[in-house]
């Protein structure tokens with residue numbers, strides 16, 4: 124049987140949580156930092172740090188506790204803070220390299236987010252599609268902050284957030300084409316972690332409206348009241364989508380669906396093969412539980428489950444918000460069995 128992503132528990136103050144994260148995932152953090160430097164390239168990796176100083180200052184001003192947590196991660200893993208910050212800047216670093224370093228677009232990560240309400244549960248499901256080397260770098264982090272609500276998320280080791288859930292809501296995310304990069308903004312893992320401290324979809328929307336992002340990104344939030352919202356964060360504005368009338372689900376991949384942000388009308392059936400396929404599958408075979416959602420995430424007729432040279436679906440999860448279950452699969456969902464992580468289980 125293939126190995127699963129490690130599950131680490133962290134608790135306490137931001138610094139204490141960071142040190143616990145860093146100590147338990149030290150090997151994976153060092154490997155992630157090494158791969159990050161190799162994939163970005165040593166020269167741009169060194170050059171970016173000057174520009175990212177503004178980002179560090181911005182984050183330290185608006186979310187000092189998450190910078191303290193990163194400093195704790197660096198201390199626990201015995202690695203410089205810069206390496207931890209740049210792990211958290213993974214997607215933003217790729218945008219910076221393309222926009223500022225003026226490097227042609229190379230590979231990019233892709234994802235699928237699905238949110239669904241049924242009579243007795245609210246689900247948020249996510250496929251993370253990326254370079255297969257990251258399979259040795261990922262981890263599931265379950266946290267109990269002294270001053271906050273418990274959360275669980277999947278990430279590259281060393282990241283303070285990514286898609287996951289808390290006891291009120293669950294979060295998916297998809298990268299979007301980013302025409303600009305803002306040095307003075309918050310990184311994707313930081314915004315993800317802030318969303319995992321919210322208690323409703325409405326609060327999540329307000330958070331994204333009041334915080335600036337370095338790069339474009341789509342966030343999908345489902346809360347325990349069944350409120351589903353899809354938020355496209357563009358360079359200078361954000362757009363919201365709710366499920367159409369008589370529909371109980373929301374689907375998103377890596378294309379702008381908002382007419383304003385897309386720059387024109389979008390046909391959701393054809394704009395992205397994975398999105399069009401998911402729309403058909405939800406219409407023809409509406410899922411009613413986590414297993415049936417995983418079956419859609421495992422689809423090969425329209426490539427929702429990704430198998431390509433060097434790239435794959437490296438993580439897949441279904442969050443059951445009422446039950447507090449985080450069903451996570453390491454690697455392609457078609458080949459793995461879910462490990463069920465209880466959000467609130469005591470360690």
Ligand SMILES: [Zn+2]
Pocket residue numbers: 421422423428429430455456457458
């Ligand atoms: Zn597959």
